[in-house]
Amino acid sequence: MASITLPDFERDALESLTTYAAIPCLSPMYDSQWVEHGHIESAIELLRAWVLARSIANMDVRVERLEGRTPLLLVTVDATAPGDGTAVLYGHLDKQPPLGDWSEGLAPFTPVRRGDRVFARGIADDGYATFSSLLAIEALQAAGLPHSRCVVLIEASEESGSPDLDAYLDHLRDHLGRVELMICLDSGALTYDRLWVTTSLRGVLNVEVNIRVLAQGQHSGSASGVVPSSFRILRQLLDRVEDAATGEVLVPELRAAIPPEQVIAAKAVAAEFGDIIARELPTVEGVELMGASAEERILRRTWYPTLSIVGMGDVPEPAIAGNVLRAATTAVLSFRLPPSVDAEVARVAVERILTSHVPSSALVTLSNWNFGSGWVAEPLAPWLATALDQASTLAFGRGPGFTGEGGSIPFLASLAKRYPSVQFVATGVLGPQSNAHGIDEMLDLTMAVGVTNAVITVLGAYASSS
Ligand SMILES: [Zn+2]
Numbered sequence: 001m002a003s004i005t006l007p008d009f010e011r012d013a014l015e016s017l018t019t020y021a022a023i024p025c026l027s028p029m030y031d032s033q034w035v036e037h038g039h040i041e042s043a044i045e046l047l048r049a050w051v052l053a054r055s056i057a058n059m060d061v062r063v064e065r066l067e068g069r070t071p072l073l074l075v076t077v078d079a080t081a082p083g084d085g086t087a088v089l090y091g092h093l094d095k096q097p098p099l100g101d102w103s104e105g106l107a108p109f110t111p112v113r114r115g116d117r118v119f120a121r122g123i124a125d126d127g128y129a130t131f132s133s134l135l136a137i138e139a140l141q142a143a144g145l146p147h148s149r150c151v152v153l154i155e156a157s158e159e160s161g162s163p164d165l166d167a168y169l170d171h172l173r174d175h176l177g178r179v180e181l182m183i184c185l186d187s188g189a190l191t192y193d194r195l196w197v198t199t200s201l202r203g204v205l206n207v208e209v210n211i212r213v214l215a216q217g218q219h220s221g222s223a224s225g226v227v228p229s230s231f232r233i234l235r236q237l238l239d240r241v242e243d244a245a246t247g248e249v250l251v252p253e254l255r256a257a258i259p260p261e262q263v264i265a266a267k268a269v270a271a272e273f274g275d276i277i278a279r280e281l282p283t284v285e286g287v288e289l290m291g292a293s294a295e296e297r298i299l300r301r302t303w304y305p306t307l308s309i310v311g312m313g314d315v316p317e318p319a320i321a322g323n324v325l326r327a328a329t330t331a332v333l334s335f336r337l338p339p340s341v342d343a344e345v346a347r348v349a350v351e352r353i354l355t356s357h358v359p360s361s362a363l364v365t366l367s368n369w370n371f372g373s374g375w376v377a378e379p380l381a382p383w384l385a386t387a388l389d390q391a392s393t394l395a396f397g398r399g400p401g402f403t404g405e406g407g408s409i410p411f412l413a414s415l416a417k418r419y420p421s422v423q424f425v426a427t428g429v430l431g432p433q434s435n436a437h438g439i440d441e442m443l444d445l446t447m448a449v450g451v452t453n454a455v456i457t458v459l460g461a462y463a464s465s466s
Contacts, residue, residue: 003143004139004140004143004145004456005139005142005143006139006449006453006456007135007136007138007139007452007453007456009131009132009135009445009448009449009452010445012131012135013050013128013131013132013135014118014445016046016047016049016050016131017118017123017127017128017131017443018111018118018120018123019046020043020046020047020093020122020123020127021109021111021118021120021121021122021123021127022109022110022111022120023039023042023043023046023109024037024039024095024108024109024121025039025040025042025043025093025094025095025122025156026039026094026095026096026097026159027094027095027096027156027157027158027159027160028070028094028157028160028163029159029160029161030096030097030159030160031097034070040070040071040093040094040156041071043093043156044063044071044073044093044154044156047073047093047130047154048061048063048073050130050131050134051073051075051130051134051152054134054135054137054138055138055141055142056077056134056137056138056141057078057080057141058077058078058080059075059076059077059078060074060075060076060077061073061074061075062074062075062076064168064171064172066164066167066168066171069157069163069164069167069168070094070155070156070157070164071156072153072154072155072156072164072168073093073130073152073153073154074151074152074153074154074172074175075133075134075150075151075152075154076149076150076151076152076175077137077147077149077150077151077152078149079146079147079148079149079150079463080141080146080147080463081146081147081148081463081464082146083148083463084149084177084178085148085149085177085178085179085180085181085462086148086149086150086151086176086177086178086179086180086181087147087148087149087150087151087179087180087181087182087183087459087462088150088151088152088153088176088179088181088182088183089129089133089150089151089152089153089183089185089455090129090152090153090154090155090182090183090184090185090186091126091128091129091130091132091133091152091153091154091155091184091185091186092126092129092154092155092156092157092158092159092186093122093126093127093130093154093155093156094122094155094156094157094158094159094160095121095122095125095127095159096121096122096125096159096436096437097121098121098439099437099438099439100439101439102119102439102440103439103440106119106439106440108120108121108439108441109121111123116444116445116446117442117443117444117445118442118443118445119440119441119442119443120441120443121441122441123441123442123443124428124429124430124434124436124441124442124443124444124448125186125430125434125436125437125441126158126185126186126428127443128185128429128443128448128451129154129185129186130152130154131448131452132185132448132451132452132455133150133152133183133185133455134152135452136452136453136455136456136459137150137152137459139456140456140459140460145460145463146460146463146464147459147460147462147463148180148181148459148462148463149177150459151175151176153168153172155168158186158409158410158411161204161370161372161410162372162410162411162414165411165414166411166414169414169415169418179419179422180421180422180423180462181384181422181423181425181458181462182415182419182422182423182424182425183425183427183455183458183459184409184412184424184425184426184427184428185427185428185451185455186409186426186428187201187405187409187426187427187428187430188405188407188428188430188431188434188436189401189427189428189429189430189431189447190269190273190276190401190403190431190432191273191276191401191431191432192431192432192444192446192447192450193396193398194392194396194398194399194400194401195388195391195392195395195396195400195401195427195450195451195454196400196401196402196403196427196428196431197377197388197400197401197402197403197425197426197427198377198403198404198405198426198427198428199262199265199376199377199402199403199404200262200302200303200339200374200375200376200377200404200405201339201374201375201404201405201407201408201409201412201413201426202302202303202336202337202338202339202374202404202405202406202407202408203336203337203338203339203341203343203346203371203372203373203374203375203408203410203413204334204335204336204337204343204370204371204372204374204408204410205254205334205335205337205343205346205347205350205369205370205371206310206332206333206334206335206368206369206370206371207332207333207347207350207351207354207366207367207368207369207370208311208330208331208332208333208366208367208368209234209237209330209331209332209333209354209364209365209366210313210314210328210329210330210364210365210366210367211230211233211234211237211328211329211330211362211363211364212230212327212328212362212363212364212365213227213228213229213230213233213327213328213360213362213363214227214325214326214327214328215327216327217324217325217326217327218324218325218327219323219324219325220323220324220325221323223325224325227325228359228360228362229325229326230314230326230327230328230329230362231315231326231329232359233329233358233359233360233362233364234329234331236359237353237354237358237359237364238307238331238333240353240354241307241333241350241353241354242307247290247306247307249304249305249306249307249335251305251346251349251350251353252349253341253345253346253348253349254305254335254337254338254341254346254349254350255305255338255341256303256305256338256339256340256341258299258303258338259340259376262299262302262303262404263295263299265402265403265404266295266298266299266302266403266404267295269295269298269401269403270293270294270295270298273294274294275294275297276294276298277294277297277298277301278294278297280432280433298403298404301404301406302339302403302404302405302406303338303339303404304336304338305335305336305337305338305341306335306336307333307334307335308333308334308335308336309331309332309333309334310332310333310334311330311331311332312329312330312331312332313329313330313331314326314327314328314329314330315329332368333350335350336406336408337373337374338374339374339375339376339404340374340376341373341374342373343371343372343373343374343413344371344373346371347369347371351366354366372408372410372411372413372414373410373413373414374408374413375409375412375413375416375426377424377426378416378423378424380423381423381465383461383462383465384423384425384458384461384462384465386461387457387458387460387461387462387465388400388425388454388458390457390461391453391454391455391456391457391458391461392454394453394454394457395449395450395451395453395454395457396450396454405426409426412424412426425458427451427454428451429443429444429447429448429451431444431447
């Protein structure tokens with residue numbers, strides 16, 4: 001491995017990656033007119049052109065299109081090593097919306113470089129993935145090192161919960177062949193000084209709750225005290241699922257025991273890095289955080305069920321708020337689920353709790369369900385454990401870190417179900433201040449280079465493992 005010429009990410013990828021970063025290719029959930037707007041099309045065409053320009057032998061580059069779904073970029077590179085297994089490298093090209101105003105001098109679709117960091121929406125989540133995957137394969141070939149069959153899958157519906165991915169996996173079942181290794185380049189990192197391997201992801205469960213008490217709003221002087229407030233009914237329903245004082249989620253189906261090895265891992269991270277979770281958060285002065293210790297905060301973020309109210313409707317802006325007993329209140333509930341919880345079981349429980357014996361017999365409607373189970377990594381095969389250790393050491397000068405992630409990558413659970421014996425490597429560049437989904441999203445170029453180099457080692461080790 002030592003003799004390999006490492007890829008030059010800046011020279012070979014940065015220009016196209018920056019062009020990609022300027023495209024507002026929002027995920028369909030955030031751009032219902034994504035077909036008409038054509039941004040996803042521009043992005044996939046840009047990536048396709050860049051891939052075609054790589055010096056990679058026996059490579060097939062295709063854009064797959066299923067009716068009514070986002071397209072998928074599929075790059076297949078034939079094996080140069082013996083063995084008939086496939087390594088799948090996964091990434092996505094759709095983006096989150098800008099979220100709000102970006103900081104002074106930054107903008108979501110005008111990439112700005114500051115030192116080793118490039119700021120733009122989607123550059124780290126997950127634009128770099130196509131570039132890292134292909135540069136790694138190209139470097140192996142350039143060095144004359146054998147690699148197994150590689151299939152790079154770049155989808156365009158991830159930020160909407162990957163509604164299109166399963167259809168493509170069905171469609172490509174034969175093409176993917178005997179999948180043995182899955183490298184997902186869409187995950188997080190706690191620091192930029194090593195390769196971070198994700199050991200678990202939380203699931204997610206979103207639902208829009210509408211509570212209606214009137215056909216139309218009434219003067220609060222005439223209706224209040226007689227017609228129950230829809231907001232008060234919402235409060236009562238929320239009290240059924242969450243302890244208002246502690247934030248503890250009360251639904252048994254949304255809770256899970258934390259595996260002892262996860263507790264040990266959290267302890268190790270806390271011992272090395274201290275309160276790594278708390279110090280990355282832009283907390284307002286004086287706010288007391290939840291969790292009693294650094295270790296507990298790591299576990300709270302990765303294994304606890306939580307509830308966030310992420311949107312509200314039927315409530316006027318303060319400036320136009322009249323004295324009206326509103327006809328309805330709508331809230332979007334977003335639960336994060338422990339990695340081992342079945343999201344469908346959780347959904348059924350939440351539906352039952354929110355709709356049975358509704359206070360004052362108000363009309364409650366649940367809609368826009370969006371849910372997916374979390375994921376717990378299977379133990380690493382010995383060859384992969386060694387490979388990850390080597391990959392991180394070669395790329396960063398120190399061994400890898402292992403941690404759970406608080407976010408969700410909905411398809412990982414369904415992939416794990418589909419390919420139960422597959423070895424997974426979920427990793428990524430989303431470290432401190434990378435702000436995926438927030439304002440000021442940033443790609444740390446050194447981290448992108450490190451992850452790319454680590455992929456080279458893992459693919460090389462996979463080729464010689466079979
Ligand atoms: Zn992502």
